[in-house]
Amino acid sequence: MAYIEPAPIKDKENPLESMMERFNIAAEKLGLSDEVYNVLKNPAKQVIVSLPITMDNGKIQVFEGIRVIHSNILGPAKGGIRFAPDVHIDEVRALAAWMTWKCAVVDIPYGGGKGGVRCNPREMSKGEIERLMRAYTLAMIDVFGPDKDIPAPDMGTGPKEMAWLMDEYSKAHGMTVNSVVTGKPLVLGGSLGRTEATGRGVMVSALAAMQKLKINPFQATCAVQGFGNVGSWAARLLEERGLKIVAISDISGAYHNKHGINIVEAIEYRESNNGTLEGFEGAELMDDPMDLLLLDVDVLVPAAVEDVITSHNVDKIKAKLIVEGANGPTSAKADAVINEKGIMAVPDILANAGGVTVSYFEWVQNRLGYKWTADRVNRRSDRIMKDAFDHVYSASKKYDVPMRIAAYIVAIEKVAMTYTYRGGY
Numbered sequence: 001m002a003y004i005e006p007a008p009i010k011d012k013e014n015p016l017e018s019m020m021e022r023f024n025i026a027a028e029k030l031g032l033s034d035e036v037y038n039v040l041k042n043p044a045k046q047v048i049v050s051l052p053i054t055m056d057n058g059k060i061q062v063f064e065g066i067r068v069i070h071s072n073i074l075g076p077a078k079g080g081i082r083f084a085p086d087v088h089i090d091e092v093r094a095l096a097a098w099m100t101w102k103c104a105v106v107d108i109p110y111g112g113g114k115g116g117v118r119c120n121p122r123e124m125s126k127g128e129i130e131r132l133m134r135a136y137t138l139a140m141i142d143v144f145g146p147d148k149d150i151p152a153p154d155m156g157t158g159p160k161e162m163a164w165l166m167d168e169y170s171k172a173h174g175m176t177v178n179s180v181v182t183g184k185p186l187v188l189g190g191s192l193g194r195t196e197a198t199g200r201g202v203m204v205s206a207l208a209a210m211q212k213l214k215i216n217p218f219q220a221t222c223a224v225q226g227f228g229n230v231g232s233w234a235a236r237l238l239e240e241r242g243l244k245i246v247a248i249s250d251i252s253g254a255y256h257n258k259h260g261i262n263i264v265e266a267i268e269y270r271e272s273n274n275g276t277l278e279g280f281e282g283a284e285l286m287d288d289p290m291d292l293l294l295l296d297v298d299v300l301v302p303a304a305v306e307d308v309i310t311s312h313n314v315d316k317i318k319a320k321l322i323v324e325g326a327n328g329p330t331s332a333k334a335d336a337v338i339n340e341k342g343i344m345a346v347p348d349i350l351a352n353a354g355g356v357t358v359s360y361f362e363w364v365q366n367r368l369g370y371k372w373t374a375d376r377v378n379r380r381s382d383r384i385m386k387d388a389f390d391h392v393y394s395a396s397k398k399y400d401v402p403m404r405i406a407a408y409i410v411a412i413e414k415v416a417m418t419y420t421y422r423g424g425y
Contacts, residue, residue, distance in 0.1 A: 021332060023097070026408035029399050036416045043093055044111075045069040049139040051117065053131050065136045067115040067143050070096035073419050076147050077113030078103055078356065080154025080183075081136070081161070083129070087116035098349065099356070104411035106353045106388040108360045113149050115140070121156045133161045137168040144169060146179040146367070152359055153183040163188055179366035182359040191362035193377035194355075199233025199303075200378065201354020202325040204385040205346045206238060206299055209321050212393060213344060218242035221297040223319070225249050226304030227277060230325045230352065232267050234301055239263045243299065247292045250304075252278035254289040293317060302329035309334045317343065324348040339402050347404040349411070350392055357381050 020041065027037055051063040066089060069077040079099040092114045100112030117136055121129055143149050144165075153162055162184045169180045178189035186192070193200075210217060222243045224235045227250040235245050244260040250270070255261065261283050269280050286292060293300065293308060296318040302308050303325030309317065314334040322338070322345040324330065330338070330345065338345050358381055365371055388410075396406035 083156030231303035
């Protein structure tokens with residue numbers, strides 16, 4: 001399955017407000033000055049462009065393109081480009097800020113960026129999407145750059161769109177510049193290990209948390225909601241390390257087997273069954289897919305969509321540990337109950353940062369002109385994820401806050417300190 005660089009999905013009401021709520025709590029704990037607070041909460045650059053595209057029927061249609069650079073304090077901006085009909089400026093601003101914190105929490109020298117085009121790629125031909133991506137690239141030619149702003153795939157885009165972006169940017173500069181974008185096909189400078197990167201980061205985060213909670217992986221049970229790229233890789237890698245995966249789910253429903261599901265068999269079945277688990281015989285179909293979240297397991301990995309753990313079901317959750325593979329799976333109202341129940345929740349800003357980590361490795365390899373082996377990519381990614389978890393866990397204890405707020409504290413403190421050392425404005 002195609003790799004997509006992860007970033008938290010918008011809140012159903014206002015993504016900017018959702019991000020700022022947690023930002024404000026962390027800023028208060030850190031005692032940020034008004035100067036630093038105002039610099040960090042506001043995006044550094046916002047660009048909105050009109051993109052006239054000739055459609056297959058010969059008519060001209062004008063699309064709106066957006067690119068937001070939230071911060072370049074730590075380094076060049078980094079973040080995906082999404083093609084979706086509901087793209088709007090508040091969403092892109094929130095996602096750009098989240099990328100700043102995500103890069104900072106795993107100690108990657110990037111700021112946060114995000115881009116989007118308001119369109120419906122499912123109703124467009126391959127040629128129309130290519131023309132749109134090339135037009136977007138030309139419109140952002142002074143924004144993008146290996147040392148300024150490095151885009152990547154997101155919702156509605158993938159490796160082929162990144163290849164078109166790289167080609168258009170390279171033609172404008174008269175030379176091949178593969179380091180301008182990540183998430184490319186392997187033959188164009190993509191990195192080995194990128195497909196499993198996010199799921200692998202979830203695995204590393206889960207094992208680190210289990211160590212703190214003194215949960216033995218070889219005696220632990222786990223349920224994984226979502227069996228796409230992130231969920232299936234997380235399940236596979238956790239199973240390899242001793243956990244018994246007793247439940248998985250996808251769009252066709254949730255499947256439960258108290259004796260454990262053979263994840264390799266489940267993946268092979270999905271690949272041979274048009275990408276779905278429908279009809280899978282290695283487990284029983286549950287009456288209500290959402291009941292997977294309520295199973296009596298040690299580890300719960302929500303790796304499907306946002307807002308699945310809410311005030312309506314959080315009281316019934318029995319897991320000792322939640323590791324967020326998806327973006328925004330836990331609502332703000334559910335956070336308080338999770339904390340009261342003593343459940344450790346490794347937040348998405350940390351748990352699924354393995355994707356952007358390997359995106360960084362892709363950029364590094366492009367700059368070096370040398371490709372790393374998959375073993376080297378995985379080894380270095382694992383170390384970065386483990387170190388990031390340890391830093392967040394230490395902050396959680398130091399400030400007596402949940403892991404989610406601790407992750408923001410670690411990230412904001414790093415950016416704020418760098419801003420101060422650079423001298424501000």
